Amino acid sequence: METRNTIQKQTILQAVKQLANHPTAEQVYEQVVQRLPNISRATVYRNLSSMAERGMLRRIGVPGGADHYDHTLEDHHHILCSECGALEDIWMELPTQHLQQVAQSQSQFAIEGCQLVFYGRCPACQTKSEDAEIPHLH
Amino acid sequence: METRNTIQKQTILQAVKQLANHPTAEQVYEQVVQRLPNISRATVYRNLSSMAERGMLRRIGVPGGADHYDHTLEDHHHILCSECGALEDIWMELPTQHLQQVAQSQSQFAIEGCQLVFYGRCPACQTKSEDAEIPHLH
DNA sequence: GTGGCTGCAAAATGTTTGCACGGAT
DNA sequence: ATCCGTGCAAACATTTTGCAGCCAC
Numbered sequence: 001m002e003t004r005n006t007i008q009k010q011t012i013l014q015a016v017k018q019l020a021n022h023p024t025a026e027q028v029y030e031q032v033v034q035r036l037p038n039i040s041r042a043t044v045y046r047n048l049s050s051m052a053e054r055g056m057l058r059r060i061g062v063p064g065g066a067d068h069y070d071h072t073l074e075d076h077h078h079i080l081c082s083e084c085g086a087l088e089d090i091w092m093e094l095p096t097q098h099l100q101q102v103a104q105s106q107s108q109f110a111i112e113g114c115q116l117v118f119y120g121r122c123p124a125c126q127t128k129s130e131d132a133e134i135p136h137l138h
Numbered sequence: 139m140e141t142r143n144t145i146q147k148q149t150i151l152q153a154v155k156q157l158a159n160h161p162t163a164e165q166v167y168e169q170v171v172q173r174l175p176n177i178s179r180a181t182v183y184r185n186l187s188s189m190a191e192r193g194m195l196r197r198i199g200v201p202g203g204a205d206h207y208d209h210t211l212e213d214h215h216h217i218l219c220s221e222c223g224a225l226e227d228i229w230m231e232l233p234t235q236h237l238q239q240v241a242q243s244q245s246q247f248a249i250e251g252c253q254l255v256f257y258g259r260c261p262a263c264q265t266k267s268e269d270a271e272i273p274h275l276h
Numbered sequence: 277g278t279g280g281c282t283g284c285a286a287a288a289t290g291t292t293t294g295c296a297c298g299g300a301t
Numbered sequence: 302a303t304c305c306g307t308g309c310a311a312a313c314a315t316t317t318t319g320c321a322g323c324c325a326c
Contacts (some may be wrong), residue, residue: 081247111257120239144281205315205316279324290315297325
């Protein structure tokens with residue numbers, strides 16, 4: 001399984017690093033298409049997937065939304081805006097080993113890892129709903 | 139916002155409880171359609187969503203796969219098969235308050251909650267790959 | 277009787293795939 | 302010269318939506 005070093009691959013990886021904060025495939029495409037106007041979304045999807053599999057990037061799957069890609073490889077967690085889907089890093093130590101032991105004692109699964117995700121409303125969405133708050137008239 | 143008590147709603151809720159282990163909308167549909175042959179998938183999706191919002195069910199979003207619905211309301215976690223997407227419960231205490239405090243100190247988000255998900259291979263998929271293991275010939 | 281709920285079909289969303297061609301090795 | 306990677310379009314999976322008619326209240 002050889003890996004050819006195409007301009008598309010280089011540009012995609014560069015874009016994820018440049019966008020820095022968890023772009024989706026679509027956002028990567030929009031960035032890359034400026035340099036390579038003929039690139040196809042399929043190429044972006046294919047390369048992001050394969051880079052994630054090779055461990056060059058981390059894929060962050062978001063239920064009900066597009067996957068995000070993280071250029072930060074170190075072990076960390078994320079917080080997701082329940083309103084707009086914005087993603088941010090959370091750095092904290094978790095007794096992962098211990099948690100996985102407890103989980104292992106309850107299931108027959110061969111446990112590979114675990115992920116902690118926080119939910120909340122991002123600053124922008126908080127501001128938005130403050131604006132929408134209309135005083136009640138009784 | 140009144141809630142009418144239709145046969146569809148009753149049957150859908152019953153189906154989720156009966157199927158017991160985290161059915162997807164499609165699986166609920168397949169169950170319900172046996173009793174109500176004319177029911178539409180849209181009705182299943184709409185009702186599962188609204189019941190989840192009302193707290194009658196819990197929605198478990200799975201990145202890259204269909205959402206699952208859980209009739210168990212108590213706070214617990216899940217393990218997801220990285221191969222076939224099978225879902226199982228994991229019961230453990232987590233210092234949620236503490237984790238959220240730490241997260242809060244790092245972000246401007248208004249944190250609403252957090253979720254711990256384990257990944258691994260379910261017993262069935264483990265067996266499957268054992269079968270596929272062919273001795274290497276050097 | 278009214279308007280929330282349903283069934284249907286179509287749209288929307290995010291991603292994958294089949295195929296012929298072109299370029300990296 | 303290979304044959305992997307690309308671009309394109311179509312397929313795919315899941316979910317949402319617009320709308321006309323129906324039925325629980």
